[in-house]
Amino acid sequence: MARIGWAEACQLDPSLQSLTRFFDVVPDYAQTLTGGLTNRCWKVVCPVKGAFVWRPITSITQAFSISRFQEYQILKAIEKENIAPQAAFINDQGLLVAWRDGHSLEQEADFDTVLKCLSRIHLLDKQRIPIAPFNYTARVDHYWLQLRDELKDEALESLYQTWRLPPAVDLNRTCLCHFDLGGYNLVKNDDSIQIIDWEYAGIADPCLDLALSIVAADENLPASVARYCQLMNIMEVDEWIDGVKSWLPRTEVMGLLWYLLAYQLRGEEYYLEQATQLKQSLCN
Incomplete structure (x- = not known):
């Protein structure tokens, strides 16, 4: 996972720009995460709020009938169970969830x-x-x-x-x-x-x-x-x-x-x- 400066990451994936409403200060960097076809996401690290995973809405997620809003609804409903990442932010570009440390x-x-x-x-x-x-x-x-x-x-x-x-x-x-x-x-x-x-x-x-x-x-x-x-x-x-x-x-x-x-x-x-x-x- 190579670290990419925030400005460059936003050029590679313009959906990241929609997170300016969530972050009080500009994130330090972003990292691409390895994953499956529908799960090509970003780790976003901010000096104030910590680390998150950005799960964008793309033509691929739409083709597979994946709803980030439904994913958000599920995560919010079960957040007190401590078995899944907390949903932090949702918009028409994607879903932001808390990064979970571990292996x-x-x-x-x-x-x-x-x-x-x-x-x-x-x-x-x-x-x-x-x-x-x-x-x-x-x-x-x-x-x-x-x-x-x-x-x-x-x-x-x-x-x-x-x-x-x-x-x-x-x-x-x-x-x-x-x-x-x-x-x-x-x-x-x-x-x-x-x-x-x-x-x-x-x-x-x-x-x-x-x-x-x-x-x-x-x-x-x-x-x-x-x-x-x-x-x-x-x-x-x-x-x-x-x-x-x-x-x-x-x-x-x-x-x-x-x-x-x-x-x-x-x-x-x-x-x-x-x-x-x-x-x-x-x-x-």
């Missing part, structure tokens, strides 16, 4: 830590979070409709049509879900583990959240769900295993469309390779 658990977090963090999130009071429920069909439709025709074929359309509707969901079971929880989004400091990058979070079936994390970590599904149920004091383990399994092909189709859209937007072969692997797996 990433990407290389060292065992999956039990991820499950414990998932259970903490799922136990939060969803009534305090003023956002609309996650709509799986609307999300995959949004991805599909943006794809150019040359990226579509009969096999892809068949997968999309087969899996574009969600499984039956118990609405009483819905809760706040992170949708991108792995060690890479956990930051450990001296006294706690913080969960970062809430841009995909929403109110949804926790089985979907579990499916996404289990697949991303390539963990054993029955064992992982059983451990989650133990953490949550849930007795109906088999029912929950079936619930997570029902989401698996849907998460793969959603991921497939995500990777194709990422390839369309960025042109990087990595995204096309991931999409091809998912497509082959689903077709087999």
